[in-house]
Amino acid sequence: xxxxxxxxxxxxxxxxxxxxxxxxxxxxxxxxxxxxxxxxxxxxxxxxxxxxxxxxxxxxxxxxxxxxxxxxxxxxxxxxxxxxxxxxxxxxxxxxxxxxxxxxxxxxxxxxxxxxxxxxxxxxxxxxxxxxxxxxxxxxxxxxxxxxxxxxxxxxxxxxxxxxxxxxxxxxxxxxxxxxxxxxxxxxxxxxxxxxxxxxxxxxxxxxxxxxxxxxxxxxxxxxxxxxxxxxxxxxxxxxxxxxxxxxxxxxxxxxxxxxxxxxxxxxxxxxxxxxxxxxxxxxxxxxxxxxxxxxxxxxxxxxxxxxxxxxxxxxxxxxxxxxxxxxxxxxxxxxxxxxxxxxxxxxxxxxxxxxxxxxxxxxxxxxxx
Numbered sequence: 001x002x003x004x005x006x007x008x009x010x011x012x013x014x015x016x017x018x019x020x021x022x023x024x025x026x027x028x029x030x031x032x033x034x035x036x037x038x039x040x041x042x043x044x045x046x047x048x049x050x051x052x053x054x055x056x057x058x059x060x061x062x063x064x065x066x067x068x069x070x071x072x073x074x075x076x077x078x079x080x081x082x083x084x085x086x087x088x089x090x091x092x093x094x095x096x097x098x099x100x101x102x103x104x105x106x107x108x109x110x111x112x113x114x115x116x117x118x119x120x121x122x123x124x125x126x127x128x129x130x131x132x133x134x135x136x137x138x139x140x141x142x143x144x145x146x147x148x149x150x151x152x153x154x155x156x157x158x159x160x161x162x163x164x165x166x167x168x169x170x171x172x173x174x175x176x177x178x179x180x181x182x183x184x185x186x187x188x189x190x191x192x193x194x195x196x197x198x199x200x201x202x203x204x205x206x207x208x209x210x211x212x213x214x215x216x217x218x219x220x221x222x223x224x225x226x227x228x229x230x231x232x233x234x235x236x237x238x239x240x241x242x243x244x245x246x247x248x249x250x251x252x253x254x255x256x257x258x259x260x261x262x263x264x265x266x267x268x269x270x271x272x273x274x275x276x277x278x279x280x281x282x283x284x285x286x287x288x289x290x291x292x293x294x295x296x297x298x299x300x301x302x303x304x305x306x307x308x309x310x311x312x313x314x315x316x317x318x319x320x321x322x323x324x325x326x327x328x329x330x331x332x333x334x335x336x337x338x339x340x341x342x343x344x345x346x347x348x349x350x351x352x353x354x355x356x357x358x359x360x361x362x363x364x365x366x367x368x369x370x
Contacts, residue, residue, distance in 0.1 A: 008357060014304065018297055020352045022311070025340040032336065036328055043322060043329065050321025051314035057321065059189065059203020065306075065313030066205070066270045069212040071291025072309055073219050074264035076300035080223055081256035082236035087133060087148025088264035088288030090155030091126040095265025097159065098125030099272045100167070100177055100279035103184035111183045118273050119211070119266070126265020127258040129155060134257025138250035144257070152288075163281060177279040186274040206274035208266070215263060216302035222259075232256050264288060293342040312338065 030040035051061045071088045078085035098121035106117060133147035163175040172178075189205045223229040235242045235252045242249050271283045290312055297311075298304025319334030344351070 008353065008360070012356060014299055014301070016356070017352060018299070018304070018308075021344040022297070022341060024351075025337070025344040028340050029337045032333075033329070036333075038326060038328055043326065046322050046325050047315075047318035049318075050325075051318035055201030056203050057317055059201060059205040060317040060320075061310070061313045062189070062205040062209055063203060063270070063275065063313075064316040065309045066209045066212045067267050067287040068291055068294045068309035068312050069216065069306060070267040070270070071264055071288050072294035072298060072305040073215055073302065074260045074262075074288075075291050075295040076298070076302075076305060077219055077223065077232075077263060078256050078260035079295060079300050080229075080236050081232040081252060082239065083134075083137070083253065083256055083260070084145050085130065085133075085148055085257060085260045085264075086145055086289070086292070087130060087151050087261070088267075088291055089284045089286070090148070090152035090288075091129045091261040091264040092267040092284050092288060093152075093155040093159055094129040095122040095126035096268035096272045096279055096283060097162065098122050098265070099268045103180040103273060104167075104177060104279075107181045107184040109183070111185075114184055115186065115207075118269060122265040122268045123262035124265075126268075127262040130257040130261025130264070131254065134254040137257070138253040156282075159281065163279065167279060175281050180273070180277045184273070185277050186269065188274075204275040206270065208270040208274045211266065211269065213306075215266065216306060219263070220302045228255070264291075290338070293338070297341070311341075315341075 026044075030044075033040045033043050050057055052058055071092070074088050074091070075085055099118045102114060102118045102121045106114060109117070129151060130148075133142070133144050133151055136142035136147050137144040160175065163177065167177040168175060169178050186206045186208055188202070189207070189209065190200045190202050192207065193200045221229075223233065231242070231247050231252055232255070234245065234247060235249050235256075239249055242252075267284070267287060272279055276283060294305055294308040294312055297308040298306070315334060315338055319331060319337075322329055322334065323331050
């Protein structure tokens with residue numbers, strides 16, 4: 001009879017285990033809600049209604065989901081190469097600068113030209129900011145976790161300087177750029193629906209959601225259907241075997257980090273060109289760190305990342321409604337729920353695995369030896 005650490009069917013690893021982890025996180029969260037004197041069922045109802053119960057709430061949920069798809073994909077593609085990129089915040093921050101430069105200084109161009117330029121700028125600036133930690137890891141042995149954390153702080157300092165001293169209008173005391181012109185903005189989803197005669201509630205959800213889904217297809221095709229993707233997975237799974245196979249491991253580390261930084265940079269499209277319509281401070285708002293949990297929960301697969309991103313998007317939007325309806329439950333309480341999901345999906349990722357393996361082993365008939 002096989003032991004509890006045997007390989008499980010793929011549907012259990014990909015679907016059942018994440019569902020059990022999320023369920024466990026919500027059960028523990030319900031106990032916390034009980035301790036502060038609230039009804040967990042009522043809290044759950046408000047949370048779900050706030051995220052999916054009305055049109056504007058759905059729009060905000062999709063807006064947050066878009067950010068988490070980008071940062072989840074960014075972490076996943078580096079993770080496949082054995083890298084732990086914690087620098088999505090800084091990479092998205094610098095990508096925001098790239099998007100803003102396009103929208104501020106090339107705004108005489110039509111929207112159909114500005115959108116591809118903004119995509120290129122966001123990917124380029126994000127990839128450039130990830131290139132340096134990747135190069136240091138590959139050629140100098142500096143651990144990418146340390147360097148990416150440091151580069152987050154450097155990016156924040158650079159942006160403060162630029163917004164206060166360079167990009168802020170002369171007649172303004174706010175640390176932000178001027179507002180973009182209309183042609184330098186991504187269309188909102190409710191505007192796109194209006195082009196087809198449909199009416200949906202207004203929300204900040206915009207065209208970058210479509211680009212996020214396209215990026216999911218790109219990452220899926222790259223990782224599982226190209227030679228580069230195979231090489232990245234090989235380096236991440238067994239670096240020694242990659243070297244013996246003649247794969248340029250150092251180059252692959254740099255490439256993985258640049259791809260990761262480019263994907264993280266697309267978050268700036270959603271926030272800067274799609275919603276804020278100007279460059280502001282702290283627009284990343286912790287989305288890069290949440291992307292780590294999204295990727296882990298989604299098993300670093302684009303389909304799983306989409307569903308995990310939707311869950312966290314619902315928590316963000318539903319949590320805002322919950323904090324409004326239930327004063328005892330603040331936004332910090334929602335952060336606790338997110339932390340529990342990260343805890344069960346990350347630190348306790350395989351908590352239920354041996355129990356399921358034992359159950360499957362017990363249900364299999366014992367082979368009779370001749």
